[in-house]
Amino acid sequence: METLEDIKRDIMQCKRCELHKTKTNFVPGSGNERSEVFFVGEAPGKEEDLKGEPFVGNAGKLLTEMISLMGLCREDVFIANVLKCRPPNNRDPLPEEIEACGSYLLRQLEVVKPSVIICLGRYSTRFIFEAFGLNFSSITKLQGKVFEVSAWDKSVKIVALYHPAAILYKPQLRAEYEESFKRLASLVKKRQKSLFDF
Numbered sequence: 001m002e003t004l005e006d007i008k009r010d011i012m013q014c015k016r017c018e019l020h021k022t023k024t025n026f027v028p029g030s031g032n033e034r035s036e037v038f039f040v041g042e043a044p045g046k047e048e049d050l051k052g053e054p055f056v057g058n059a060g061k062l063l064t065e066m067i068s069l070m071g072l073c074r075e076d077v078f079i080a081n082v083l084k085c086r087p088p089n090n091r092d093p094l095p096e097e098i099e100a101c102g103s104y105l106l107r108q109l110e111v112v113k114p115s116v117i118i119c120l121g122r123y124s125t126r127f128i129f130e131a132f133g134l135n136f137s138s139i140t141k142l143q144g145k146v147f148e149v150s151a152w153d154k155s156v157k158i159v160a161l162y163h164p165a166a167i168l169y170k171p172q173l174r175a176e177y178e179e180s181f182k183r184l185a186s187l188v189k190k191r192q193k194s195l196f197d198f
């Protein structure tokens, strides 16, 4: 059976698109292989490119705070991006880059088999919605809603949220953002309880 280490090894020698030429480090993803909760970001930014870790810049600090509102810490969850290399100047991912890189994320999901997938931002939401047969409209319409799909012989919840960078840019959205994460806490707790009851 494939492991996250196997996937990381493939990522670290990837030349499927041009981004490997301009990146400093690959950012494969990090966290708990056995986590019930999988966060999907878009692509590494400057800090992530320098450190080889996802969400370690300002948006990452905000994400860490939001994860704590769920009663969890970063070691409890798994975090990976759709793209494993930084697009120059943090430009938006290109369709051909998503096409080339997306299968790494799908393989990571296959290993972790999370019960809750939280998509951060438009690109990750569109990618995950398409991969799980959900209809993507717009992040503004979908954000905060919980969708349920069947995968890995269980029910999997998929949630779209604004990207934390958007909240840094528009602090007036922060209170609503915090509420969304608090609601997610009950989703995770409910699941843990039902596992316990089983």
Ligand code: URA
Binding pocket: 041, 042, 043, 044, 045, 048, 053, 054, 055, 056, 059, 060, 081
């Ligand atoms: N933004 C993302 O989408 N991912 C990161 O890892 C950092 C910033």
